[in-house]
Amino acid sequence: MILVTGGAGFIGSNFVLDWLAQSAEPVVNLDALTYAGNLENLATLQGDPRHCFVHGDIGDSKLVSRLLAEHRPRAVLNFAAESHVDRSIHGPEAFIQTNIVGSFRLLEAVREFYGRLPENAKNAFRFLHVSTDEVYGSLASDDPAFTETSRYEPNSPYSASKAASDHLVRAYHHTYGLPVLTTNCSNNYGPYHFPEKLIPLVIHNALAGKPLPIYGDGRQVRDWLYVKDHCSAIRRVLEAGRLGETYNVGGCNEKTNLEVVHTLCDMLDELRPRADGQSYRTQITFVSDRPGHDRRYAIDATKLARELGWTPAETFATGIRKTVQWYLDNPAWVENVTSGAYQQWLGKHYGENA
Numbered sequence: 001m002i003l004v005t006g007g008a009g010f011i012g013s014n015f016v017l018d019w020l021a022q023s024a025e026p027v028v029n030l031d032a033l034t035y036a037g038n039l040e041n042l043a044t045l046q047g048d049p050r051h052c053f054v055h056g057d058i059g060d061s062k063l064v065s066r067l068l069a070e071h072r073p074r075a076v077l078n079f080a081a082e083s084h085v086d087r088s089i090h091g092p093e094a095f096i097q098t099n100i101v102g103s104f105r106l107l108e109a110v111r112e113f114y115g116r117l118p119e120n121a122k123n124a125f126r127f128l129h130v131s132t133d134e135v136y137g138s139l140a141s142d143d144p145a146f147t148e149t150s151r152y153e154p155n156s157p158y159s160a161s162k163a164a165s166d167h168l169v170r171a172y173h174h175t176y177g178l179p180v181l182t183t184n185c186s187n188n189y190g191p192y193h194f195p196e197k198l199i200p201l202v203i204h205n206a207l208a209g210k211p212l213p214i215y216g217d218g219r220q221v222r223d224w225l226y227v228k229d230h231c232s233a234i235r236r237v238l239e240a241g242r243l244g245e246t247y248n249v250g251g252c253n254e255k256t257n258l259e260v261v262h263t264l265c266d267m268l269d270e271l272r273p274r275a276d277g278q279s280y281r282t283q284i285t286f287v288s289d290r291p292g293h294d295r296r297y298a299i300d301a302t303k304l305a306r307e308l309g310w311t312p313a314e315t316f317a318t319g320i321r322k323t324v325q326w327y328l329d330n331p332a333w334v335e336n337v338t339s340g341a342y343q344q345w346l347g348k349h350y351g352e353n354a
C-alpha cells in the first residue's frame with residue numbers, strides 16, 4: 001500500500017493511473033480537490049478496489065494520522081501543491097498554506113507514524129517529495145543546466161514555497177532520520193494538464209478561436225518532459241533512490257515558448273485545420289510579461305541516469321504529438337474543466353486577451 005497526496009491533479013493522477021496499470025499494490029489517494037483536482041482524471045478506476053480516494057487536506061493532521069494508522073502504507077508520495085506560478089503572483093497565501101504549512105503537517109504526521117513502526121517496516125519505509133526545478137532560479141543562455149548541487153534561488157512565491165518544503169523534507173531526514181527522497185523535475189506536459197498552463201492553454205484557445213497569449217518576447221526557455229516519463233522516474237527513485245538524496249528529472253528538451261507554440265500551431269494545422277484555411281499561428285498575441293519571469297530552466301539529469309539507470313521514453317516530438325491527440329480526443333474533459341472558476345481566472349489574469 002502506498003499513500004499518494006494530490007493524486008487527482010495533473011501529475012498525481014497520471015502517476016496513480018500508471019502505478020495501477022503496472023502493479024497490484026493498492027493506492028490511498030488523498031486530495032483536497034481544489035480547482036486543479038479532478039476526479040474525472042481517475043474515472044477509469046471507478047470500482048477498482050486497489051484505489052481508495054479520500055477527499056481531504058494534507059494540512060489536516062488528524063485526518064492524515066488516521067489514514068496512516070488505518071492503511072499503514074510503506075511509502076508516502078507528496079504531489080499535493082498549489083502549482084501555478086501566475087496564481088502565486090496574484091495570491092501567494094494559498095501557496096504558503098499548502099506547500100509550506102501543509103507539507104510541514106504532513107511530515108509531522110509521517111514522522112510520528114514512522115517512529116512507531118517495527119524495525120523491518122522502518123527499513124522499507126519511504127517519504128518521497130515531488131518538487132520542481134524552479135527552486136534553482138533562472139539560468140542565462142550559456143549557463144550549464146541545473147544539477148542537484150545548484151544553489152537554491154527561487155524567484156516566485158510558488159518556487160519559494162516549494163523550496164521551503166524541500167528544505168523541511170531535508171531537515172526531517174537529517175534531524176529525525178526520516179527516510180526521504182526528493183525529485184526536482186522540469187516542465188511536464190501530457191494528458192489531464194489543466195488549461196491554465198502554457199501547452200494545454202494554447203491547444204484549448206487555438207481550437208476555441210481565441211488569442212494565444214505569449215508573455216514578453218516569448219524567448220524564455222523551458223525544458224519539457226512528457227508526464228509519463230516523470231512518473232517512471234518517480235517510481236524508479238522510490239524503488240532504488242538513496243535515502244536523503246535529491247534527484248533532478250528532465251528530458252533534455254529545451255525549447256523557447258515561441259518554438260513550443262509554433263509546434264502546437266503547426267500540429268493543429270495538420271490534425272485539425274481551421275475552417276478558413278489559415279494557420280493557428282495567426283492567433284498568436286504578445287501580452288505583458290509575467291512579473292519576475294524566469295528566463296531559462298534546464299535540467300541535468302545525469303545523476304538519475306547514472307545511479308538508477310532512468311532515461312525518458314519520449315522525445316519532445318513524440319510526446320507533444322500524443323498530447324495534442326489526447327486533447328483532440330477528449331473535448332468533454334476540457335469542456336468540464338473550463339467552466340465556472342476557470343472563466344473567472346482567465347478574466348482576472350488575461351483581461352481583454354482572455
Ligand code: NAD
Nearest residue numbers: 006008009010011032033034036037057058080081083188
Ligand atoms: P496540479 O495543480 O495539477 O495538482 C495539484 C493537486 O494537489 C490537485 O489535485 C489539488 O487538488 C491537490 N491539492 C492542492 N492542495 C492540496 C492540499 N492542501 N491537500 C491535498 N491536496 C491538495 O499540480 P501538478 O502539475 O500535478 O504538480 C504536482 C506536483 O509536481 C506539485 O508538487 C508540483 O510542484 C510538482 N511539479 C510540477 C511540474 C509541472 O510541470 N506541472 C513540474 C515539476 C514539479
Ligand code: DAU
Nearest residue numbers: 083084085132133134186187196197198213214215220257
Ligand atoms: O519547471 C517546472 C514548473 O513548470 C512547475 O514547477 C510548475 O508547477 C509548472 O506550472 C511549470 O511552471 P512554468 O511557469 O514554467 O509553466 P507555465 O505553463 O505556466 O509557463 C510556461 C512558460 O510559458 C513560461 O515561460 C510562461 C509562459 N506562458 C505561460 C502562460 C500560461 C506564456 O507565455 N503565456 C501563457 O499564457
